[in-house]
Amino acid sequence: MSTDLVYAICSMSDIPSQRAASFQLAKVGPDGRDVPLNLIVVRWGRQVFGYENRCPHHGSNLDWERNHFFDPNGTRLMCGKHGALFELHTGNCVDGPCKGESLTPVALAVLEDEICIVGVELAEDADEDDGLFDPPGACADQL
Numbered sequence: 001m002s003t004d005l006v007y008a009i010c011s012m013s014d015i016p017s018q019r020a021a022s023f024q025l026a027k028v029g030p031d032g033r034d035v036p037l038n039l040i041v042v043r044w045g046r047q048v049f050g051y052e053n054r055c056p057h058h059g060s061n062l063d064w065e066r067n068h069f070f071d072p073n074g075t076r077l078m079c080g081k082h083g084a085l086f087e088l089h090t091g092n093c094v095d096g097p098c099k100g101e102s103l104t105p106v107a108l109a110v111l112e113d114e115i116c117i118v119g120v121e122l123a124e125d126a127d128e129d130d131g132l133f134d135p136p137g138a139c140a141d142q143l
Contacts, residue, residue, distance in 0.1 A: 050106035057098035
């Protein structure tokens, strides 16, 4: 994983503590083509955890309703389709049809109160600068 690729995706204040948010991004695939990257960002205090929004059981998104990822107790991620439960800090499935499997982690870092995705080359639309991403390496000097 290359840590010189760092993109800010949101501010810490955009996700309240003990909540999660989804982001639909695109990354550059091995062949240079854009590949969808559906990302879950979990915030727990000052800690953040990132996972692909894809259950290992059947590949469906975890959120049963947009940005609703937690079990009724609010302590684990839950697949809305089959009820699989995942630990927040590891992504390991602890109950459900994919017990023993894990969510695919995505490296994140908090830099100057911004949540940044690290080591993934994101595809950017050159025609549209919406300010969502810092250019590659913009946060790298802070790592």
